[in-house]
Amino acid sequence: MKIAFTTSDRVHINAHFGWARQIEVYEVSDEGYTFVETLNFEGDLKEDGNEDKITPKLSALEDCTIVYVLAIGGSAAARLIKKGVTPIKARSEEEEIAEVLTKLVQTLKGNPPPWLRKALKQKDTSFADELENEATV
Secondary structure (H helix, E strand, C coil): CEEEEEECCCCECCCECCCCCEEEEEEEECCEEEEEEEEECCCCCCCCCCHHHHHHHHHHCCCEEEEEECECCHHHHHHHHHCCCEEEECCCCCCEHHHHHHHHHHHHHCCCCHHHHHHHHHHHCCHHHHHHHHHHC
16 A cells, blocks of 8 residues: 655655645555655645645545645545545654654554554455445445
């Protein structure tokens, strides 16, 4: 699964989702994690109330399971969840990406909590499965 982190220094989870100029993306499994890419965003990202500024981020994160953020607005969080991406707030801006990744790998090796199993299941569901589910309702 892909996990993303909003960051200003590529080490800590220290950026607000809407204001983040960089989002680091990693591939994570119970075997370990690998760096995938850095997503870069330009423009006036600090303009509050400008919902268009998060649209490119939402598109770029569609294949992620989780995005860790320092903070996130309610509407942005709702839009992520609607796309099947779970936003999680960091404990502090000192929390390190590598530390979270290591804990996540250990969690996947054991018995993941219900919220993580649900997030993983959402990403495993294909478009065809969703259509089939809708057709049976």
